Amino acid sequence: MQDSSPTDAIVVDGVNKRFGKHAVLDGVQLNVRPGETFAFLGRNGAGKTTTIRMMLGLMSPDAGTMRVLGLDPTRDALAIRRRVGYLAEDQQMWGWMNVEQIIRFMAPFYPSWDDDLARRYVRDFELPLKTRIRHLSKGQSVRLGLLLALAHRPELVILDDPALGLDPIMRKEFNRDVVTHLQGEGRTVFYSSHLLYEVEPVADRVAILDRGRIVRAAATDELREQVRQIVLPSDMYGRLDVPLKKLDVRQRDTETAVVVDDAPAAIAGLRARGVPHQVVDLNLDEIFEAFVIGRVDGEHAPPPAGHAVERVA
């Protein structure tokens, strides 16, 4: 976790939230730098939407504080919503309006609304102006939601599982076209998702939320460097005196595969002791899995396929 700075676009500090007896968020801590694309990763029910709703002042934390664009969501919700573009998960819109009508309806809510930009998104997103919202396809609805979230040129864009319900090709296009476009414009993007392979190419930093707690936050590149799988002979693993930050251990035949969160130090330790091992690069999906379902008590499982393997004597 980086230290927070007064210029951070989002600061979440020790936030707790309960619904009745159910503790949904427990000491959540994160900070988002201006201009970065920050992926907020968690399984269904991890607490992502609850965190986002509090950022927008739609509900209040039970404990802890938040700052969004320097403002307190519990006091300045309206000012925040004017400066933030928010695409909700499963965004609801008035089905009887057509595309043109909803654009005209939304524009006056935002002093910074840009008609030219809205028209450009209509073209770029191939939106049919005269079609009623209830007749749009899922992809068109998401793109219309995005237009409404972006046409007021928000400094910060909060996307809550935006690709949910889109087919795989559309999801790829969404990342390639929309997120890359926002990055090109220097916007800060806070992107919540449980589809990790999709955020991997665009995220500068990620935070992994598991059952209401941040279990890891880091630059995407740093995470890939630190979290790797090391495969070594089981008999040597049993006698190993190298301290490893283990996330997941799997026994298979004569080998043990260990996912560690300190790969450079672990590899240096193994090399220094002459322990033969292979290092397997992991993608964000596998890294996420190691944090949220990793077990250190060992189990049989096939090796991850299709990744760069570095063999060391």
Ligand SMILES: Nc1ncnc2c1ncn2[C@@H]1O[C@H](COP(=O)(O)OP(=O)(O)OP(=O)(O)O)[C@@H](O)[C@H]1O
């Ligand atoms: N208003 C509410 N009242 C009671 N429980 C709630 C409320 N909102 C959310 N929850 C519960 O809080 C937990 C976290 O929900 P949340 O929607 O924040 O998760 P999420 O990470 O966004 O999941 P998903 O990816 O499925 O949307 C869930 O168990 C959910 O049922």
